[in-house]
Amino acid sequence: MASKSKYDAIVVGGGHNGLVNGAYLAKAGLKTLILERRHLVGGAAITEELYPGFSFTTFSYALSLLRPEIIHELELTKHGFMPLLMPSSFAPTEDGDYLLLGQDKDENHHQIARHSKHDADAYDAYGHMMEQVVHAIRPLMDSIPPDITSKDPEERARLAAIGSYLADLPPRVLHNLVRLLTGSAADILEDYFESDIMQGWLASSGIIGTKVGPRSQGSGLVLLYHSFGEHDSAYGAWAFHKGGNGGFTQVLARAAEAFGAEIRLDSTVDHVLTKEGRATGVTLEDGTEFSAKTVVSAVDPRRTFMQLVDPRELPSELVEDISRFKFQGTSAKVNFALDANPTFPGLEGRRDQYQGFINIGPSLDYLERAFDDAKYGWYSSRPYIDGCIQSNVDPDMAPPGKAVMSNFIQYAPYHLRESDWDTEKENLGDVVQARLEEVFPGFGDLVLHREVVTPLDIERVTGLTEGNIFAGEFLAPQMFFFRPAPGWNQYRTPIEGYYQCGSGTHPGGCVMGAPGRFASQQILGDLGKK
Amino acid sequence: MIKETPFHGRTSAANQTGLWSHWAGYLATDRYQMSDKFEYFAIRNSAAVIDTSPLYKYRIYGVDAEKYLAGVLTRDIRKCRPGQAHYTAWSDDDGWVIEDGVILRLSSDEFLLTAAEPNLAYLQGLISGGQVNIEDVSDEYGALALQGPYSKEILKQLSPEVEDIGYFHLAPAKIGNAAVTISRTGYTGDLGYEVWVGADDALGLWDRLFEVAAPHGVIPAGQTALLITRIEAGLILIDVDFHSARYAWNDDQKATAPELNMGWMLRDLKDDDRAFIGRKAIEREIKGKSSRWKTVGVMVDWEHWARTHNERGLITPKDHTPEHGGMMLYDEKVERIGYVPSFVYSPVMQRHIGIARLRPEHAELGARVGLEVTIDHRYEIVDSYVTKLPFYNPPRKTA
Helix, strand or coil, X not given: CCCCEECCEEEECCEHHHHHHHHHHHHCCCCEEEECCCCCCECCCCCEEEECCEEECCCCCCECCCCHHHHHHCCHHHHCCCEEECCCEEEECCCCCEEEECCCHHXXXXXXXXXXXXXXXXXXXXXXXXXXXXXXXXXXXXXXXXCCCCCCHHHHHHHXXXXXXXXXXXXXXXXXXXXXXXXXXXXXXXXXXXXXXXXXXXXXXXXXXXCCCCCCCCHHHHHHHCCCCEECCEECECEEECCHHXXXXXXXXXHHHHCCCEEECCCCEEEEEEECCEEEEEEECCCCEEECCEEEECCCHHHHHHCCCCHHHCCHHHHHHHHCCCCCCCEEEEEEEECCCCCCCCCCCCCHHHCCEEEECCCHHHHHHHHHHHHCCCCCCCCEEEEEEHHHCCHHHCCCCCEEEEEEEECCCCCCCCCCHHHHHHHHHHHHHHHHHHHCCCHHHHXXXXXXXXXXXXXXXXXXXXXXXXXXXXXHHHCHHHCCCCCCCCXXXXXXXXXXXXXXCCCCCCCCCHHXXXXXXXXXXXXXXX | CCECCXXXXXXXXXXXXXXXXEECCXXXXXXXXXXXXXXXXXXXXXXXXXXXXXXXXXXEXXXXXXXXXHHHECCCHHHXXXXXXXXXXXXXXXXXXXXXXXEEEEECCXXXXXXXXXXXXXXXXXXXXXXXXXXXXXXXXXXXXXXXXXXXXXXXXXXXXXXXXXXXXXXXXXXXXXXXXXXXXXXXXXXXXXXXXXXXXHHHHHHHHHHXXXXXXXXXXXXXXXXXXXXXXXXXXXXXXXXXXXXXXXXXXXXXXXXHCCHHHHXXXXXXXXXXXXXXXXXXXXXXXXXXXXXEEEEECHHHHXXXXXXXXXXXXXXXXXXXEEEEEECCCCCEEEEEEEEEEECCCCEEEEEEEECHHHCCCCCEEEEEEEECCEEEXXXXXXXXXXXXXCHHHCC
């Protein structure tokens, strides 16, 4: 047998967190190998030319919550990092009107006042409340949480420090934080807003990627999480990377390689090799072996604990925790190559409304009804759509004059009641296209190519269990101390030298990179390198 | 009465914000749409159109024009062949810079000099015989800059000559029915062109350009976007980074070409027998190493910047609006060693950057300097590092 190739560290999975993790390990001097199953890196953050001249962001479509530290520490601007601004938000109403918000505070005031003068003022108050809460708990999101199960005095002291920190917050900020963490998005939004469009537009952030409705307890947490984006000093601001999120993961790959990491594509890891309770390397499906004392799983918790290693090597309590960890993916994508920008009646000839997100979720009732379908095992008959016509932001994404449109769809539950996704795939595409036709008359005539991505497709292509875009639901019992399981929230596993760094770990999903970064800190600390 | 540029009919229709500045007595759009950063990214990622007509434009011609300019301009105009352009400066007898600008050599005896301020009387006053004429043709021409990575491909569709126009070169061309001059120049530090057109043909040029450019996502960009890019490009601005020696009250307000990072213009001085205005003083300065300043870049330590603001309970500010002030620079002993007249958060570099004046002994590349920022009416000093200019310099600019 040929001798195994030797590395200091092997990262399983070349998604954005795997790349971030591998880049940090390589930067610290470890001989690092990143293994990616597919023919391209990026995981769910990829860009593909599915129709000649049109770049599709098949899955993840926006540079959402990326931590600014990563940009600097990994020197991403050297490798082509370019976060294009998405300056507007366009939300059509049920009656053919719209809400169009941009970068100018006063203009936004007028826009909202068209729908409700009350809400126009409330918007600033709401924004300030959210910013205060985000700012207050950012230090907790920006650090590795203590192990709540540990008796170690140091961990206990860190736990106590969090208690003191929270107790020192202004009482109102703390209370708003608890309301967000435990309540529904609707409860909070109805306190501030009276118009359907403001409630619906803002509540959309409370459901994205999660099997909750805006009136479900827990949607407040999702709403809060999505406000953590910190793009160029504006909390909650999202950007769009040049070339889509695939453009971003290519930047990450170049950075990782510049630090000396090796990336091997088309390399499916079959399992992690262990010996006497510690990791020694990995074996690929084709039998190739690589050895390393550190192995990092960038894939989701189900695969990390149940597939890459033999669960019998793990404590049964952890195995049980992972078995009941909720994935239940509920999102889909329907992407289009279009012959031109669609037309919104009343805004003919303009395109500034297409420079950001297009939010089709005009009221709380609309979103809640869309959720109702999912509760009973079916996709929404009138779905929530988070669209963006990215070629308006990055003209490189489509040929001149043409357009490429990404549509995030909810709800589309992984488990269908009386059918399966292979049967329903194009039907879902038809439902979404029909809804877009209502908003943009003539939409169907513009379609050159349509790509429907069901939760099953997400799982099959990216490996995300049940197609959950966050590698595990954003539910309170699956966050912070408990992500992915009590006692295992600090990126280590019961197998020595085997670590986890995917979105199933703290803080969680979105193109944030924090899990990959924190995991590298933990690994380097354990190796005495930091 | 404030004047309108020849493109006003189009710029006013495109200006959704109603925000205008006065630039050399003309209305200039600050930002066309609510987000100036979107306009900025058009320059860096696709292309944007900027109306630069307000610049003063002087036509200098006659068989002795070259000889005249060789004596006036700090940079040797004899090396600028017909069909080329120079970024240049002119100084007074003591070597203090009066102004900088771009000069286009249209033919062996015809030049077009641009300037930010009026210079006609001054330039005419320097004619000491020979056949030289200087006319102010500012009103007769409009200038439209197309800047950004797509600019070449787009302009080529209108005028194939563009293919062969090298960096700081120019060519006569025809766009639609208009005779124009296209120069590969600009104020953004990116691949880009300026199209010089007779005022009467200006609107036709705008329309023809957008016909071709709009499907590529090209939009007009205002002054704010332009001023972000010029700091990234390390290009200085009069009345911000320096003052005209003609109107300075004391020597502190003046600066020499070497002090303004224009030393490269004088690289070949020993093979250059010109007697140009300020030559002796500049030679003395170079020989005696008596420059008081160096113009360099400073880049702020991102971590220290964030920490300093976060400790005061503030969100880390990252404002892309250029700040034209004079933030002080200090050494470790908190002695003043310079200042930063132009400061901005660069979206493409994701860093706070500034064009700085530093005492030469502190201006070594990589040297740490302390930048004074005011946070809630308190002075704080944030670590920064000396870097070279330009900050942003994509290969496509000169390729």
